[in-house]
Each structure stands twice: as C-alpha cells, then as structure tokens.
Amino acid sequence: xxxxxxxxxxASGKKAVHPGEIVDANVDMVMVHxxxxxxxxxxxxxxxxxxxxxxxxxxxILDHQVPAESVKAAELHKTMRQFxxxxxxxxxxxxxxGICHQVxxxxxxxxxxxxxxxxDSHTCTYGAFGAFATGIGSxxxxxxxxxxxxxxxxxxxxxVNVKGSFQKFVTPKDLILSVxxxxxxxxxxxxxxxxxxxxxxxxxxxxxMTMCNMAVEMGTKNGIIEPDETTRKFLEGRVxxxxxxxxxxxxxxxxxxxxxxxxxxxxxxxxxxxxxxxNVKPVSEVGNVPIEQAFIGSCTNGRIEDxxxxxxxxxxxxxxxxxxxxxxxxxxxxxxxALNEGLLEIFTDAGAIVCGSAxxxxxxGHIGLxxxxxxxxxxxxxxxxxxxxxxxxxxxxxSPATVAASAxxxxxxxxTTLETKA
Amino acid sequence: MNSKIKATAIKFGNNIDTDVxxxxxYLILVDPNELAKHALESLDTEFTQKSKKxxxxxxxxxxxxxxxxxxxxxxxxxxxxxxxxxxxxxRIFFRNAINIGLPVIECxxxxxxxxxxxxxxxxxxxxKIENVSNAKKFQVDKLPPFILEILADGGLIENLxxxxxxx
Numbered sequence: 001x002x003x004x005x006x007x008x009x010x011a012s013g014k015k016a017v018h019p020g021e022i023v024d025a026n027v028d029m030v031m032v033h034x035x036x037x038x039x040x041x042x043x044x045x046x047x048x049x050x051x052x053x054x055x056x057x058x059x060x061i062l063d064h065q066v067p068a069e070s071v072k073a074a075e076l077h078k079t080m081r082q083f084x085x086x087x088x089x090x091x092x093x094x095x096x097x098g099i100c101h102q103v104x105x106x107x108x109x110x111x112x113x114x115x116x117x118x119x120d121s122h123t124c125t126y127g128a129f130g131a132f133a134t135g136i137g138s139x140x141x142x143x144x145x146x147x148x149x150x151x152x153x154x155x156x157x158x159x160v161n162v163k164g165s166f167q168k169f170v171t172p173k174d175l176i177l178s179v180x181x182x183x184x185x186x187x188x189x190x191x192x193x194x195x196x197x198x199x200x201x202x203x204x205x206x207x208x209m210t211m212c213n214m215a216v217e218m219g220t221k222n223g224i225i226e227p228d229e230t231t232r233k234f235l236e237g238r239v240x241x242x243x244x245x246x247x248x249x250x251x252x253x254x255x256x257x258x259x260x261x262x263x264x265x266x267x268x269x270x271x272x273x274x275x276x277x278x279n280v281k282p283v284s285e286v287g288n289v290p291i292e293q294a295f296i297g298s299c300t301n302g303r304i305e306d307x308x309x310x311x312x313x314x315x316x317x318x319x320x321x322x323x324x325x326x327x328x329x330x331x332x333x334x335x336x337x338a339l340n341e342g343l344l345e346i347f348t349d350a351g352a353i354v355c356g357s358a359x360x361x362x363x364x365g366h367i368g369l370x371x372x373x374x375x376x377x378x379x380x381x382x383x384x385x386x387x388x389x390x391x392x393x394x395x396x397x398x399s400p401a402t403v404a405a406s407a408x409x410x411x412x413x414x415x416t417t418l419e420t421k422a
Numbered sequence: 423m424n425s426k427i428k429a430t431a432i433k434f435g436n437n438i439d440t441d442v443x444x445x446x447x448y449l450i451l452v453d454p455n456e457l458a459k460h461a462l463e464s465l466d467t468e469f470t471q472k473s474k475k476x477x478x479x480x481x482x483x484x485x486x487x488x489x490x491x492x493x494x495x496x497x498x499x500x501x502x503x504x505x506x507x508x509x510x511x512x513r514i515f516f517r518n519a520i521n522i523g524l525p526v527i528e529c530x531x532x533x534x535x536x537x538x539x540x541x542x543x544x545x546x547x548x549x550k551i552e553n554v555s556n557a558k559k560f561q562v563d564k565l566p567p568f569i570l571e572i573l574a575d576g577g578l579i580e581n582l583x584x585x586x587x588x589x
Contacts, residue, residue, distance in 0.1 A: 363446035
C-alpha cells in the first residue's frame with residue numbers, strides 16, 4: 001500500500017484498503033474557520049446532540065475576515081467564539097493565531113499518519129507532514145463534530161517524482177505551478193498526489209507545504225509527502241509525541257495509477273495567467289504585463305522562508321509608483337520572526353504595506369481588492385474570474401521572488417533578471 | 423425527496439468554479455435566500471431570474487472546482503436549481519451538494535446532448551436521464567445506497583438525525 005492507503009486503513013480499522021473502496025474513517029482533527037464555521041455550527045445544532053464527540057479534536061481559527069471589516073463579519077466571529085466557549089474548544093482568535101493552514105501545524109494540531117479534515121479546500125496543505133488531510137464542507141464538518149467519523153472513498157494515487165536542484169530564485173511554488181500546468185485543473189480529480197524524489201526530500205517544510213497546498217488545484221483529494229527528519233525537526237516541541245515514521249512509507253512495490261517526472265535543474269520562474277491555475281508559462285514568455293498590485297502572503301506562500309526571499313529581492317529597492325504591494329505574514333509567529341529578522345523594515349522601507357496575519361486579498365472578500373482593469377501578481381493559489389474583486393480584474397499567480405521583483409518594476413518580472421543587493 | 427425531477431436545462435461549460443458560482447465577498451451572508459440572489463451572477467446576471475421556476479443545471483468537466491464553500495451549492499439550490507448534471511465534478515462540491523440535499527449526477531456525454539432550454543427528465547435513484555426535447559437517453563452508474571439515503575432524507579443532517587434517533 002502507499003502512505004495514503006496505510007493511513008486510511010489504520011483509521012478505519014482495516015488491515016488493507018484499495019482504491020475505490022469506501023471506508024468509514026476515524027477523524028483525528030477537524031478544523032473550521034470564520035466563513036465555514038457558522039454554517040457548521042448551525043447544522044450541528046440541528047442534529048440535536050449537545051456536545052461534540054471530542055472537544056480536543058476540534059479547532060476553530062478566525063482568519064478569512066480578520067479583523068472584522070463589517071458588522072456581518074463581526075457577527076460570524078461572535079458565533080464562533082460562543083460555540084468554542086460552549087463546547088470548550090481550542091480557538092485561535094484575532095491576534096492569537098493567523099491563517100488556519102499555518103496555525104494548525106505551528107500549534108501542534110498536525111501529526112504524521114493522522115486523518116485531518118478541515119472546512120477549507122486548502123486543508124490538503126498538511127499532507128506535507130505525512131498526514132491524510134482533505135477539505136470538506138460545513139455540513140460535513142458538523143457531522144464529524146457529532147460522530148468523529150467520515151466516509152471516504154480511497155483515492156488512487158499519482159506519483160509526482162521530482163529531481164534536480166532549483167536555480168536561484170526558482171522555488172517550490174514555481175514547481176507546483178509547473179505540475180498543475182502540465183496536469184491541468186482537472187488532471188487529478190479524486191486522486192492522491194504523492195510527491196517524491198530527491199528534490200522533495202531536500203525541500204524544507206515551507207516548500208513542502210506550498211506543494212501540498214496547491215495540490216487541490218488539480219482536483220486531488222489529498223497531496224502527501226512521506227515524513228522524515230525535516231518533518232521531525234519542525235514538529236519537535238510542537239506536537240506531544242510523534243509516531244514511528246517507518247510505518248508511513250509507501251511500500252516499494254506500490255502500484256501507482258501513473259508516475260509523472262519533473263526535473264527542476266533548468267526550471268525558470270513560472271506564472272499562472274488569468275483565469276485558470278493551469279494557464280502556466282515561464283515569466284520570461286508573458287511579455288509586457290503591467291501590474292497595479294503585488295501580494296506576498298496567503299496559506300500558500302506566507303511563511304518566514306517566503307518573506308525572506310521577498311525581502312532579499314526588495315532590499316534597498318522601492319515599490320514602483322502606481323503599484324501597491326501588500327505583505328502578509330501567515331501567522332503571528334511568522335510576523336514576530338519577520339520583525340526580529342528585520343524583514344518588516346525592508347518591506348516598509350520599500351513602500352510595501354505589511355498587514356495583519358490573515359487571508360487578506362486572496363479570496364476577494366476582505367482587503368486589497370482590485371478595480372476593473374487592474375492586475376495583481378500574487379503568491380496565493382487561485383486566479384478565477386472575480387477572485388480578488390472586480391470580475392474585470394486579472395490575477396497572476398507566482399512565487400514570492402517573482403512577485404517582489406514585479407513590485408519593483410511595475411510589471412511581471414523574472415526575478416533572475418533583477419539585480420539584487422547582497 | 424422525490425427522486426424523479428423534470429425541468430428545463432440551463433447549460434454551462436467546463437471548470438465552472440466556486441468563485442463564479444458564489445464569489446468570496448458574499449461568504450459573510452448566512453441566509454441561503456440572500457446567497458441565492460448572487461448565484462452565477464458574473465456569468466449570467468439574469469441567472470436567478472431564469473432559475474426561479476426550477477431548472478436543471480448542466481455542466482461540463484470539473485463542475486464546482488475550487489473552494490470547499492458550501493455556500494456555492496446552497497446558492498444554486500435556493501435559486502431554483504433542482505439538480506446538477508455534469509461530465510465530471512470537483513469532489514468537495516459533489517459531497518457538499520449531496521449533504522445539503524441537492525442531487526448531483528455524473529454523466530459523460532451530457533454536454534453535447536443538451537442545450538439550454540431543453541426539457542430534461544431525471545430519475546437520480548435509477549440513474550436515468552432523458553432529454554425529452556431530443557429523445558436522447560442516458561443510463562449512469564447508480565450512486566451508492568448510503569448516498570441515495572442521504573438524498574432521500576433531504577440532506578446529511580436530516581439523515582443523521584433519523585439514524586441517531588433510531589438508536
């Protein structure tokens with residue numbers, strides 16, 4: 001069996017499972033945020049039972065409309081605070097957490113080998129830690145609150161094998177954009193995407209999270225990477241105890257539906273052009289594309305490693321007149337670290353605005369929206385029509401280095417072509 | 423819920439994503455009737471007018487791709503969509519639709535067999551789809567019994583209530 005099958009077999013009390021089989025899995029952790037939580041609370045109350053099945057396994061995180069920009073949003077937050085209080089749940093409130101997919105592993109709610117579901121499609125991010133993690137809806141979350149279980153169809157697995165070393169300013173974001181560009185937004189519907197190979201093994205946790213975060217954009221059920229020393233180093237001190245990682249390796253004779261090979265040695269910075277995540281090409285091929293907004297942040301690329309890269313590009317430079325650059329650290333912890341390392345000073349001196357740890361412009365419902373005719377280059381994960389505001393605006397997806405370089409020139413720019421100060 | 427549905431079809435293309443079905447800026451709305459007013463508005467400003475009488479939505483590949491927002495199938499259901507038939511579905515949308523009692527059926531070849539305005543007759547329990555306007559018929563794989571049970575009960579919560587009360 002592969003790692004996904006092993007986790008699902010254990011969670012459903014079976015010796016083995018095979019693709020297509022429907023299992024009833026025990027859930028180790030369920031997460032809801034401020035936009036999906038209220039519907040889950042409403043649905044849970046209708047079931048007619050008083051308490052969630054295990055209050056240590058439910059996490060509430062406020063991150064999408066943070067801080068509340070409207071009375072409606074404030075009401076949603078109030079609902080979630082009350083529910084967390086009534087049920088004695090862990091809640092990460094404004095100023096105490098950050099974006100849900102950063103907070104969950106940071107605060108020790110992600111353990112390799114566990115089944116984690118979240119009412120957010122990018123829950124697949126935690127596959128980076130060798131957990132089975134997938135997105136669900138609010139009503140589904142309510143059912144998990146009540147029963148502690150979820151039915152799952154075992155996915156068949158696609159192996160994405162990566163070799164080669166990244167060139168300067170080419171990153172895991174460029175790699176995952178390449179993968180999605182090749183596979184298509186419907187190229188892996190219902191599949192498990194298992195990322196393997198020396199490039200993945202030598203990738204830090206931030207890069208692995210970027211990879212698994214965007215796995216959903218090609219339709220996968222989950223993205224997953226075998227846990228190893230890198231995983232252990234990140235989680236030590238955050239998680240009470242770690243399982244034996246030997247049991248979380250795909251068997252050598254595992255049969256995959258298909259294997260897709262990538263070599264990053266010659267890979268250039270990539271960009272996903274409007275309005276589909278698979279509309280990917282090298283930045284060097286997009287021609288002259290002026291931008292009005294540059295956004296560095298989101299659950300895809302808001303970590304300290306991403307901010308360091310952006311700061312390296314922006315140091316001593318200014319954001320071009322006519323461009324607004326937003327930098328949003330993915331969590332309070334990342335924010336504090338960026339402050340300590342002098343990164344926020346670099347961003348501020350460059351003329352970028354540093355905002356509070358939250359989802360920000362990513363889904364077009366809070367801050368940093370676009371007017372008709374405007375273009376934004378963003379480190380986030382979706383660029384559908386209307387995603388970041390006006391339906392007449394355009395969103396380009398890229399790495400922190402590409403976004404930072406583009407902020408300086410005022411147009412889509414390959415960061416390898418920009419001179420940076422040491 | 424009656425497993426037999428008859429209604430006019432409204433057809434869309436491939437990869438109809440959740441940002442287009444229900445944009446992020448409306449996710450702070452909690453009343454499904456309010457959500458319904460904005461269903462698919464960036465693709466068709468008159469969609470809610472057209473769907474009011476009760477329609478069957480026909481989509482291409484990867485219908486509902488993107489976010490886990492349950493507000494997307496909710497907006498469709500409350501705007502008058504009785505059922506969604508598509509070449510293929512994004513998995514979270516598929517589950518969400520069933521959980522809120524909106525029947526979804528995967529049917530290869532449906533896009534080329536239906537035009538907006540055609541009258542469709544669907545029996546989702548039997549897996550039968552008929553385009554009454556051009557006599558084309560489809561037989562699809564039936565959904566697993568426990569999913570049909572959820573739809574018959576009108577959604578996951580209703581199903582869970584019934585099953586928990588039995589015990």
